[in-house]
Amino acid sequence: AQSVTQLDSHVSVSEGTPVLLRCNYSSSYSPSLFWYVQHPNKGLQLLLKYTSAATLVKGINGFEAEFKKSETSFHLTKPSAHMSDAAEYFCVVSDLGAAGNKLTFGGGTRVLVKP
Amino acid sequence: NAGVTQTPKFRILKIGQSMTLQCTQDMNHNYMYWYRQDPGMGLKLIYYSVGAGITDKGEVPNGYNVSRSTTEDFPLRLELAAPSQTSVYFCASSAGGGFMSTEAFFGQGTRLTVV
Numbered sequence: 001a002q003s004v005t006q007l008d009s010h011v012s013v014s015e016g017t018p019v020l021l022r023c024n025y026s027s028s029y030s031p032s033l034f035w036y037v038q039h040p041n042k043g044l045q046l047l048l049k050y051t052s053a054a055t056l057v058k059g060i061n062g063f064e065a066e067f068k069k070s071e072t073s074f075h076l077t078k079p080s081a082h083m084s085d086a087a088e089y090f091c092v093v094s095d096l097g098a099a100g101n102k103l104t105f106g107g108g109t110r111v112l113v114k115p
Numbered sequence: 116n117a118g119v120t121q122t123p124k125f126r127i128l129k130i131g132q133s134m135t136l137q138c139t140q141d142m143n144h145n146y147m148y149w150y151r152q153d154p155g156m157g158l159k160l161i162y163y164s165v166g167a168g169i170t171d172k173g174e175v176p177n178g179y180n181v182s183r184s185t186t187e188d189f190p191l192r193l194e195l196a197a198p199s200q201t202s203v204y205f206c207a208s209s210a211g212g213g214f215m216s217t218e219a220f221f222g223q224g225t226r227l228t229v230v
Binding site: 004009032034036042043044045046049051090102103104105106107108 | 148150155156157158159160163173205207217218219220221222223224
């Protein structure tokens with residue numbers, strides 16, 4: 001069975017400072033991993049995905065994430081936060097090879113950006 | 116680009132009433148999903164489908180039913196609404212599964228309140 005743990009339910013940063021959102025996963029197979037962002041009262045938008053190619057993945061809006069198999073982690077970072085980054089972020093795992101592409105979501109991290 | 120379209124956007128139901136949440140996608144995706152999102156929580160999988168005529172239960176299927184008569188449509192049925200079904204519902208679709216895991220595309224959500 002697959003599972004995802006987002007280690008921080010809330011993160012508060014100042015505009016222009018780095019952002020780190022932590023995610024650990026467990027998976028029986030070779031996983032695909034995703035980060036999605038949800039702005040208030042909106043649907044979910046894909047930020048980036050890892051599917052067994054390069055371990056450092058670059059996404060939209062300056063975000064990137066590094067897949068570390070030894071640590072079963074897929075942390076999301078951005079060098080400099082912008083006010084528009086205030087949103088909720090979800091780490092998601094999908095097992096390659098499992099019957100069906102069931103996405104398992106972490107509990108989410110709400111990001112607050114202070115001026 | 117329509118993508119994944121959900122209707123209605125908002126709905127208030129009385130306890131015991133029934134309703135169908137509609138979902139359609141125009142990307143010819145085989146995989147479709149229904150998730151619910153409770154306040155402060157991640158998304159929980161209700162049902163999913165790997166193709167027309169094939170559906171299966173997710174984590175939280177009780178109180179819901181689905182059908183998949185066409186590739187495009189994946190309606191979710193609530194037969195006897197209960198306050199515990201107050202939530203935001205998201206429909207999603209993806210092209211691949213198993214060894215072809217790909218990202219999911221989400222609708223804008225349906226906010227359902229049961230009173």
